[in-house]
Amino acid sequence: MATAIRLCYSASDIGRIREGLGADEVRRLIRKVLELGHFSVLEHASFTFGIEGISRACSHQLVRHRMASFSQQSQRYVKMTGFEFSIPPSIEQDEELVRRFRQAMEEAREHYSEFINAGISAEDARYVLPNATETKLIVTANARSLLNFFELRLCTRAQWEIRQLAQLMLEEVRRVAPNIFATAGPCCESRGYCSEGTMSCGRAKPLKIVEDREVNQGLT
Amino acid sequence: MATAIRLCYSASDIGRIREGLGADEVRRLIRKVLELGHFSVLEHASFTFGIEGISRACSHQLVRHRMASFSQQSQRYVKMTGFEFSIPPSIEQDEELVRRFRQAMEEAREHYSEFINAGISAEDARYVLPNATETKLIVTANARSLLNFFELRLCTRAQWEIRQLAQLMLEEVRRVAPNIFATAGPCCESRGYCSEGTMSCGRAKPLKIVEDREVNQGLT
Amino acid sequence: MATAIRLCYSASDIGRIREGLGADEVRRLIRKVLELGHFSVLEHASFTFGIEGISRACSHQLVRHRMASFSQQSQRYVKMTGFEFSIPPSIEQDEELVRRFRQAMEEAREHYSEFINAGISAEDARYVLPNATETKLIVTANARSLLNFFELRLCTRAQWEIRQLAQLMLEEVRRVAPNIFATAGPCCESRGYCSEGTMSCGRAKPLKIVEDREVNQGLT
Amino acid sequence: MATAIRLCYSASDIGRIREGLGADEVRRLIRKVLELGHFSVLEHASFTFGIEGISRACSHQLVRHRMASFSQQSQRYVKMTGFEFSIPPSIEQDEELVRRFRQAMEEAREHYSEFINAGISAEDARYVLPNATETKLIVTANARSLLNFFELRLCTRAQWEIRQLAQLMLEEVRRVAPNIFATAGPCCESRGYCSEGTMSCGRAKPLKIVEDREVNQGLT
Numbered sequence: 066m067a068t069a070i071r072l073c074y075s076a077s078d079i080g081r082i083r084e085g086l087g088a089d090e091v092r093r094l095i096r097k098v099l100e101l102g103h104f105s106v107l108e109h110a111s112f113t114f115g116i117e118g119i120s121r122a123c124s125h126q127l128v129r130h131r132m133a134s135f136s137q138q139s140q141r142y143v144k145m146t147g148f149e150f151s152i153p154p155s156i157e158q159d160e161e162l163v164r165r166f167r168q169a170m171e172e173a174r175e176h177y178s179e180f181i182n183a184g185i186s187a188e189d190a191r192y193v194l195p196n197a198t199e200t201k202l203i204v205t206a207n208a209r210s211l212l213n214f215f216e217l218r219l220c221t222r223a224q225w226e227i228r229q230l231a232q233l234m235l236e237e238v239r240r241v242a243p244n245i246f247a248t249a250g251p252c253c254e255s256r257g258y259c260s261e262g263t264m265s266c267g268r269a270k271p272l273k274i275v276e277d278r279e280v281n282q283g284l285t
Numbered sequence: 286m287a288t289a290i291r292l293c294y295s296a297s298d299i300g301r302i303r304e305g306l307g308a309d310e311v312r313r314l315i316r317k318v319l320e321l322g323h324f325s326v327l328e329h330a331s332f333t334f335g336i337e338g339i340s341r342a343c344s345h346q347l348v349r350h351r352m353a354s355f356s357q358q359s360q361r362y363v364k365m366t367g368f369e370f371s372i373p374p375s376i377e378q379d380e381e382l383v384r385r386f387r388q389a390m391e392e393a394r395e396h397y398s399e400f401i402n403a404g405i406s407a408e409d410a411r412y413v414l415p416n417a418t419e420t421k422l423i424v425t426a427n428a429r430s431l432l433n434f435f436e437l438r439l440c441t442r443a444q445w446e447i448r449q450l451a452q453l454m455l456e457e458v459r460r461v462a463p464n465i466f467a468t469a470g471p472c473c474e475s476r477g478y479c480s481e482g483t484m485s486c487g488r489a490k491p492l493k494i495v496e497d498r499e500v501n502q503g504l505t
Numbered sequence: 506m507a508t509a510i511r512l513c514y515s516a517s518d519i520g521r522i523r524e525g526l527g528a529d530e531v532r533r534l535i536r537k538v539l540e541l542g543h544f545s546v547l548e549h550a551s552f553t554f555g556i557e558g559i560s561r562a563c564s565h566q567l568v569r570h571r572m573a574s575f576s577q578q579s580q581r582y583v584k585m586t587g588f589e590f591s592i593p594p595s596i597e598q599d600e601e602l603v604r605r606f607r608q609a610m611e612e613a614r615e616h617y618s619e620f621i622n623a624g625i626s627a628e629d630a631r632y633v634l635p636n637a638t639e640t641k642l643i644v645t646a647n648a649r650s651l652l653n654f655f656e657l658r659l660c661t662r663a664q665w666e667i668r669q670l671a672q673l674m675l676e677e678v679r680r681v682a683p684n685i686f687a688t689a690g691p692c693c694e695s696r697g698y699c700s701e702g703t704m705s706c707g708r709a710k711p712l713k714i715v716e717d718r719e720v721n722q723g724l725t
Numbered sequence: 726m727a728t729a730i731r732l733c734y735s736a737s738d739i740g741r742i743r744e745g746l747g748a749d750e751v752r753r754l755i756r757k758v759l760e761l762g763h764f765s766v767l768e769h770a771s772f773t774f775g776i777e778g779i780s781r782a783c784s785h786q787l788v789r790h791r792m793a794s795f796s797q798q799s800q801r802y803v804k805m806t807g808f809e810f811s812i813p814p815s816i817e818q819d820e821e822l823v824r825r826f827r828q829a830m831e832e833a834r835e836h837y838s839e840f841i842n843a844g845i846s847a848e849d850a851r852y853v854l855p856n857a858t859e860t861k862l863i864v865t866a867n868a869r870s871l872l873n874f875f876e877l878r879l880c881t882r883a884q885w886e887i888r889q890l891a892q893l894m895l896e897e898v899r900r901v902a903p904n905i906f907a908t909a910g911p912c913c914e915s916r917g918y919c920s921e922g923t924m925s926c927g928r929a930k931p932l933k934i935v936e937d938r939e940v941n942q943g944l945t
Contacts, residue, residue, distance in 0.1 A: 068775075069796035076803050077773035079861060100702045108794030111771050115728075115739035121345070122360075122412060131351035134768030134867070136729035140342075140416075141444060142654055143736050153409035160402060161945040169413045176389040183382060188444060189373035189491040192342060193389045194418040201739060203729040206335075206771045207794070207865075209901045224361060224408055254713055261541040288555075288641040289576035296583050299641060320922040328574035329645045333553050335508075335519035354548030354647070356509035363516050421519060423509040425549045427574070427645075476932055482760045492916055494562035533909060562800075562852060565781070571791035580856075593849035598901075602843060609836040616829040623822060627885060629813035631783060632857040636800075664801060664848060687906045717930045 066208075066245075067091040069106045070098055095244040107209035109247065112238055114204045116230065119153035122196035123226040132210035138201040141188035147259050150197035151226060170197065208245050211238060220251040221266040286428075286465075287311040289326045290318055315464040327429035327465065332458055334424045336450065342416035343446040352430035358421040361408035367400055370417035371446060390417065412505035428465050431458060440471040441486040506648075506685075507531040509546045510538055535684040540543055547685065552678055554644045560591035562636035563666040570654055573646035580640075581628035591666060603712035610637065623723035640681065650683050651678060660691040661706040727751040727907075728850035729766045730758055755904040767869035769906065772898055774864045780811035782856035783886040790874055793866035800860075801848035805879075806838055811886060830857065855857050871898060880911040881926040888914065 068083045071094065075082055098106055119127075121140075128135050150170050156162045173195050179189035206214065211234070217223065218231035236284075239246045252260040253269035265271045288303045291314065295302055298439075306314075318326055339347075348355050370390050376382045393415050398409035426434065431454070437443065459466045461495035472480040473489035485491045507521045511534065515522055526534075538546055559567075561580075567620070568575050589608050596602045615636050620630035644653065655697045657663065658671035679686045692700040693709035728743045735742055736777065746754075758766055779787075781800075788795050810830050816822045832932065833855050841852035866874065871894070878891035899906045912920040913929035925931045 072796055072861060072863055073799045074802045075798070079465045079777060081862065083775075097702075101704060102376070102702070103699050105794065109773055109796070109863065111865075111867075113769055117739060120412065121416070125341070125345050125348070128345070129348055129355070134765065136732055136766050138735070138767070139733050141781055142734045151412065153405070153412055155405055156400070156412075159403075162400070165396065165399060166413065169393070172392050172945050173389070173413075173415070176385065179385060180382070183379075185373075185375055185382070189375045192340065192371065192373055192376075193393075193415050195393070195413050195415055196341070197412040201732060203739065203769065205377070205771075205867075207771075227390065258712065260542050262537075262542070264541060272698070280319070289802075292576055292641060292643055293579050294582045295578070297941070299557060299643065317922075321924060322920050325574065326576050329553055329576070329643065331645075331647075333549055335523075337519060356512055356549070358515070359513050361512045421512060423512055423519065423549065425551075425647075427551075477931070480762050482762070484761060492918070493542050495575065523879055560852065561785070561856070565785050565788070568785070569788055569795070575789070591852065593845075593852055595849045596840070596852075599843075602840070602845070605836065605839060606853065609833070612832050613829070613853075613855070616825065619825060620816070620822070623819075625813075625815055625822070629815045632780065632811065632813055632816075633833075633855050635833070635853050635855055636781070636933065692832040 066109050067094045069109055070094045070103075075186070080140065085093075095219050095268055096247075099245075099248060103210070104121050104209045107212065108207045110242065110245065110284055111207040113238070114202075114234060116202045116204060118149070118151070118199055119192075119202075119230055121227060123151070123195075123224070123230060124200045124202060126224065126227050127202070127204070130206070130210065130214055132213070133204055133206035136203045140191040140194065140198075140200075141186075144181065144187050145191060145194055145198060146181060147174060148177075148194065149199040150195065152197070154225060166197075168258060170195065173198075204224075206276065208238075208242070212246075212249055215246075216251055216269050217247045218253070219249075219254075220261065221268065222261055286312045286326055286329050289329055290314045301484075312464050316467075319465075319468060324429045324432070327432065328427045329426040330462065330465065331425055332431060334422075334454060334457070334463075335381055336422045336424060338369070338371070339422075339445060339450055340417050341414075341420050343371070343444070344420045344422060346444065346447050347422070347424070347450070348428070350430065350434055353424055353426035354421045360411040360418075360420075362399065364407050364409060365414055365418060366401060366426070367394060368397075368414065369419040370415065371419065372417070374445060386401060387458065390415065391426075393418075396426075427469070428458075430468075432469055435466075435469045436471055436475070436480075439469075439474075440481065441488065442481055442484065506549050507534045507547055510534045510543075532684050532719055536687075539685075539688060544649045546548045547652065548647045549646055550685065551647040551680075552651060553691070554642075554677070556642045556672060558589070558591070558639055559642075559670055560625060560637050560666060561634075561640050563591070563641060563664070563670060564640045565636075566664060566667050567642070567644070567670070570646070570650065572650035572653070573644055578641040578662075580634065580638075583636060584621065584627050584629040585631060585634055586621060587614060588617075588634065589639040590635065591639065594635070594665060600675065606637075610635065648678075648682070652686075652689055655686075655689045656691055656695070656700075659689075659694075659709065660701065662701055662704065726766055726769050727754045729769055730754045730763075752904050756907075759905075759908060764869045764872070764944075767872065768854070768867045770848075770902065770905065771865055772871060772902075773865040774862075774894060774897070776862045776864060778809070778811070778859055779862075779890055780857050780886060781854075781860050783811070783884070783890060784860045784862060785856075786884060786887050787862070787864070787890070790866070790870065790871035792873070793864055796863045798861040800851040800854065800858075804841065804847050805851060805854055805858060806841060807834060808854065809859040810855065811859065812857070814885060826857075829856065833858075868898075868902070872906075872909055875909045876911055876920075879909075879914075880921065881928065882921055882924065 067086050071082045152166055156166050171243060173193055176188050176193045215231055215235050218227050235249055248255045250260055257269060259265040259269040259271040262271045287306050288299060291302045292299060315337045353489045372386055376386050393413055397410050435451055435455050438447050455469055468475045472478055477489060478488040479485040479491040511522045512519060536672050564678050592606055613633055616633045617630050655671055655675050658667050675689055688695045692698060697709060699705040699709040699711040702711050727746050731742045732739060812826055816826050833853055836853045837850050875891055875895050878887050895909055908915045912918055917929060919925040919929040919931040922931050
């Protein structure tokens with residue numbers, strides 16, 4: 066990544082550029098492109114995650130990120146009898162709600178098994194499976210796409226489950242690539258302002274877009 | 286689209302190219318790029334669909350197509366009390382199975398309402414909603430991406446619901462852009478061979494990949 | 506686009522949503538997503554441009570925008586004898602430099618013709634053509650991608666020729682879609698800050714990224 | 726990659742799937758997805774290339790591949806005085822043509838230096854640089870995108886310079902990932918038919934698209 070940054074502005078060979086780069090210079094170069102927002106060089110590094118224990122409600126959001134590659138356990142081909150599930154924290158904190166939730170899961174399991182036992186295929190029996198049903202994925206994304214993912218999904222306005230997932234993913238990549246991900250996170254943390262406008266949670270002040278009348282006055 | 290095809294090989298102005306193109310020539314040019322597989326020009330035309338009455342099982346597959354733009358009714362913000370649902374044909378043809386399926390849907394509706402009434406937010410109550418729950422989307426894709434979508438999702442091996450959706454979408458675009466979509470469909474129909482190898486349904490003969498030992502022998 | 510914005514948060518049918526949207530509400534909804542940065546709905550509208558009179562130096566930058574579709578006049582297949590060319594303004598303001606520049610173009614034309622006359626194909630003769638050589642393209646991009654293009658290429662730090670092109674393209678789309686493009690432009694104009702950090706031209710104050718030690722302290 | 730293939734059809738944990746995969750099984754699984762055309766899993770592996778000694782004529786084609794990441798030596802910021810260049814083989818085989826070509830390059834170098842010496846910036850002086858001028862890039866692409874690149878750019882109809890580049894890149898990746906790239910190449914080599922229709926070079930027989938009247942007759 067650092068070699069690529071340097072290449073753009075250098076007359077030197079790629080090999081020589083690479084040899085000349087010490088750890089401090091690599092760190093400095095990466096911080097610079099992060100600060101300047103020159104993110105394209107971040108695409109040269111990609112990361113692959115094994116993800117388990119998230120719900121299909123969460124995976125439906127996850128696969129909306131198009132700058133990433135997904136392989137997901139298929140409910141068409143894998144029998145989900147006795148499936149595991151996620152419980153929302155708002156439900157988990159109330160014993161009676163948890164009981165009802167578990168009952169709903171149990172009923173879904175029973176319906177699913179009934180259909181399977183009646184000869185219905187997994188791909189059709191799954192129509193009774195709840196959003197809470199656990200799924201597994203292998204996901205690959207480059208550093209640029211991950212920074213965008215963390216910015217969107219670590220925001221307090223993101224849904225709790227994908228926010229938890231994003232936090233775990235960030236911890237993993239920070240361990241192996243601290244220079245790239247040191248400042249990763251929602252706008253309020255990485256850049257000091259809120260990108261959510263009137264829907265801001267208040268942790269940082271939103272930026273407003275400039276009014277029409279002021280637009281393009283200064284362009285020469 | 287036809288102007289773009291012609292531009293690549295012409296010394297003329299864009300305006301003059303466009304004026305000189307009659308309906309027959311447009312048809313001929315589009316058929317030629319379809320035959321040659323020079324699909325990039327097909328990206329200049331895009332199509333927007335309003336989609337209703339498909340299940341979340343289907344939409345989870347639909348949004349995997351990354352060369353498209355999706356706006357989907359949110360289960361985080363929209364209350365799904367009394368939701369509608371899709372029934373798989375394999376279940377629909379058996380009265381007893383339909384009864385059980387409807388009962389499963391009814392139970393899910395009740396659990397959902399209980400959680401909503403207990404003050405749980407829509408985004409958390411939805412964890413009990415089944416895959417069958419209906420959703421709505423507005424989808425935009427260009428002609429190249431749609432041809433790929435039709436090739437994959439009109440195959441007999443595609444899941445029944447997204448295959449039905451693809452068939453309806455193809456009928457719509459064929460009406461407004463017959464030149465582009467005349468030959469759209471799975472490989473077996475548009476190209477006369479099967480792309481599914483050993484998993485072929487048998488409608489057409491699969492092509493095999495050439496064995497290692499023969500590879501690159503002829504490259505000069 | 507406005508229908509798509511509304512759909513995400515509505516229990517209503519797509520047709521009914523669309524019917525219920527007056528011009529003022531459309532305007533309000535689009536301004537809201539622009540302010541919130543919820544740009545995905547902007548992908549439903551795309552725009553096709555016929556571009557002539559730009560240099561290959563400019564088109565090499567243009568085609569780096571990957572969220573767009575390009576059809577370009579081919580130097581492999583179209584004979585460039587007597588090609589037209591762009592002159593940089595810094596050269597154009599000095600008579601003697603213009604004379605030298607025109608002489609360089611004339612020499613390139615002659616070499617090109619010599620190779621063509623010697624039976625060399627256009628695709629090989631073009632190796633002597635200068636970056637200044639004019640080219641033609643048909644380009645399609647959606648509104649989200651165009652906003653990104655205008656942000657990057659209308660910055661004072663962008664190269665003069667692609668900046669001129671971006672300005673002309675913005676004028677065109679503003680005419681047909683004023684709601685979407687009213688505030689389009691570089692960060693300094695549309696959002697009031699500079700995204701170029703230490704390389705800022707000074708029209709607006711850059712935002713700094715937050716230092717490591719402060720990162721993620723507040724995340725709960 | 727093999728773990729991802731297996732995950733889609735397995736009820737097992739990702740860790741256990743991975744542990745259970747021997748070299749033979751990995752090879753078998755990868756050959757299977759290549760044969761079935763289930764290419765999405767190929768996106769989990771990406772490859773980064775340092776490329777030197779190609780012309781800007783070649784790089785303009787290279788950067789048209791949008792499923793890849795590019796960092797290129799900038800002619801805006803790097804002085805190109807005394808630039809190196811590519812010579813087309815059709816010119817190289819004739820002594821007199823080579824002499825003329827070298828003269829054209831020498832003239833371009835002189836004009837470039839004149840402009841630089843007159844105080845013109847590199848980004849403007851470069852307008853006189855020829856397509857033949859050498860450039861350097863760092864390019865990253867995943868295996869799926871590379872297979873597509875090799876299919877298009879190893880075809881005999883591809884331009885000679887990008888075809889040479891593709892051949893060198895294929896040799897590199899075949900060394901480190903022989904399972905994935907064993908059968909890579911143009912259609913005629915990897916699949917035994919030609920994808921270029923009426924423009925075929927004749928190495929293999931083209932497939933024809935099916936005529937309208939036969940289309941979609943069989944779809945049930």
